[in-house]
Amino acid sequence: MGNEYILGIFTLAGINLMTVLGLSLLTGFTGLFSFGHAGFMAIGGYATALMTLNFHWPFIPSLMVGGLAAALVSAVLGKVTLKLKGDYFCIATLGFGEAVRLILDNVQTFGGARGWPGIPHYTNFWNVLGINIVAIIILANLIHSRHGRNMIAVREEELASQIVGINVFKYKMISLVISAAYAGIAGGMMGHYMTFLQPKMFSLVKSTELTIIVIFGGLGSISGSVLGALVLTSLPEILRAFSSWRLVFYGLAVIFIMISRPEGLMGGYELTPSSMKRLYRNIVSKRSKAVHSAGGDK
């Protein structure tokens, strides 16, 4: 019973992780920066709730629909905006996220800004854990495939990868669509965890938080994303005792990690059995550990 609270935090961390995994592919492996993933979460959340509440579908197929809905929207968005570069793409996604929220605020079918209560409580720690494990396996396989390497190439040198024949647009698109699908599923889990959806939950701040988690965990590292989601979701809870000061410390912690470890917690590293062995050897022969370049350009 007393573990309910801890389990709750881990469930939330797991829901955040789902989006973060997708974002990790987009930002960490393909080098695109999004401020609108809360928008995809919202689409997934509302679509999933629509399936379970109005069509009485079971939870997992509904989640799939949620993910699919977000993926479809992202494909349309990507078609238009993926040609934009850097901050311009970032603004486009920001605009998208805010637009989704604005539309949901206005659409009274789903309760508008007043929210949508009464969603069944399907999400629990265990199914979040299961879904995350599946998501991680899919992602890891993708990254270690030819496609994954192409994405990293796009991140490192867009121009050069185009010259060697990588279809840059296609890989950006794949990455965006998968990340949106992940976010959509996360949104669905969120709605069925909170039993309530409200456009306010998917604000710009939420998108920012998610991106902070990715960078905090380390670009180009799945285990970094896992660690980042765990640490940053629980950090505000740990700081709870400081009441009104806690976000001050949160901000400081973000800056501190960035300046002391700009490649993030796990930049470029993966925590696998073989890497643990390597780490051990590295500790023995210190220093030799070269700084792994995480998306390092310039």
Added chain:
Amino acid sequence: MTQFFQQLINGISIGSVYALMAVGYSLVYSIMNFSNFAHGGVIMFGAYFGFFFLTLLRFPFPLAFLSAAICSAILALIIERVAYKPLRERKAPFLYFIISAMGASIFLENLVIAIPAIGPTFRTYPEIFNKQPIKIGELAMGKLDIAMFLISAICLIVLIYIIDHTKIGKAIQATSYNIKASALMGVNTDFILVTIFLMGGFLAGIAGVLFGMKYTVYPQIGIITNKSFIAAVFGGLGSLPGAVIGSVLLGIIETFTAGYFSSQYRDLIAFVLLITVLVVRPMGLMGKVTEDKA
């Protein structure tokens, strides 16, 4: 017709507030190629500095105005030294700067809320211009709006003069064109960065005080600075005239969508328009043409 002109006045007045804020984003972007999200926090502090100089220390208005701008400039510099310099030295990619900047902005906003003497309540500036608007027929123009427009215009003209006609301005231009090459040519790039952040902070202070006079002071001023960031991107990041034009245009577009289409969907329409412009002109209206990698 009256409504058309009234909305035009509204739009320009809103746009000129955005402009002063947007220029700060563009200044930093032109040299460092990243969007300084801590800028909103500095603007917010500028507003509080001005407020406390006026009410607690009872400075006369021009002095309070100037002191607030100077304090904000110093704050911007401190942020640069603490949150960006270590990253610069490690040659970290721009994403890390953005995250660090976000951290700084979260820190600043919540610091204000957490300090008991300031707190989350909003503060009202003492009245400096009376609220009686100037009337031309049916049209109404606030005295404060006119003053804000003029002050913004003067600041921006002085800034553009500095960039175009002084030695330091030339150095800034050179640095923005190519930071490594200008360092090789004997430009002290660190000094340029300091100047940029001081100038950006100074303008942020002015913007903050003006904003505070018009709309009160509160910790979440940053939400509005997002709009000015959008305006800066719209105009083309890294271009000062672009930031100004982008801001005024965004102000007018917003006003007219609210006035003639739908105020509920105002931002949606404004965003769609913005994205359309970006798709046609990916570098914004007057953006600096960067190499393939932004």
Added chain:
Amino acid sequence: MKKKVLALLMVCMMIVSVGLAGCSSKTETAAPAETASPADETVKVGWMGSLTGDQAVWGQCELNTVKMLFEEINGKGGVLGKKLEVIGYDTKGDPQEAVNVAKRLTTQDKVCAILGPNASGNAIPIAPVLEEAKVPDIATVATNPKVTVLDGKVKPYNFRVCFIDPYQGAVAAGYAADILKAKSAAVLYDVGDDYSQGLTEFFEEFFVKKGGTIVAREGFKTGDVDFRPQLSKIKAANPEVIFMPYFFKEVALSANQARELGIDAILMGGDGWPSEQLISMAKDAVEGSFFVNHLDYEDPEVQDFKTRYKAKYGKDVELNGYLVHDAVLMFVDGMTRAGEANGEKIAQALETTDIKGITGRIKISKETHNPEGKDAAILKIVDGKYVFQQKFAAE
């Protein structure tokens, strides 16, 4: 290198502390509260609300009020001979955090009741947590009907001390149509805010029912500070009354801007209006305006509390302070009648609450868990003061 190690160390510490938090909760469950000697036993009561974020003004005032009242109650010997202790947590106004807080309060801190939150969007998602833990919650100004009743069923552990949106909207519309004799009204509202949307919907519904017309309906987005585009449009529609159902900062800004544009319609609003700052910023602009409130500030019943708060904190009470005051009264009454600090029993007792609070008589309805027939007070702003007009009940 050193810094890296330091950073990693920090992270490890965080992870460990999460784990520790988990363990500590276990030890708490191992030692049931009953074994403690009754003399020094304290009763833990939770509070949640915004201590950060844009609603922090109200949250901080609520928590201050609860602390002050508990001190006073403890000074008089507590409730059932037990001292009260408040455990207050910040929700940032975020529903996700509200759920975390509710879980923490119920399963870790083991409170017997929760006061707050103020936002409906935070009060709705905590319902399943409350039901599982069997801990009642008394919301302060969460005015959405769905906080206590969903799909016709009352939520067993959700209560509130305030009236609800439909009621407030009906009162405002009724007053505008019946007393002010207005035929046309315009509404300006915050599209992104649940409270504002709720009031707008019901104001429109009842105003039209009374034979009036809504000539303009304009929205803005949370965080906006300039309303001149919308107001210029409203001006062209020339309404007799402009209904402004949002919070005082935006009210002050939009009222000033309306007057600047030469709009002289009567302004009306809801319980988001009253604040010292509304007057300090927009004294002239809101002169002669009306708003619906939970109480009359000049009511002799209220004065004592007002001065006590001011003496202790040096600030004026915000509206939420009055409501949380009554939430405390309601809890104390419920616990006294329940006979022990047990969530389930207190919830049962709360269902039959009938007390006199400073915001009026609070008689909880078993079917809705709302205070029944709580009159709304109509206040008018005259010379920068809130002048009580009349109690007004919507039919």
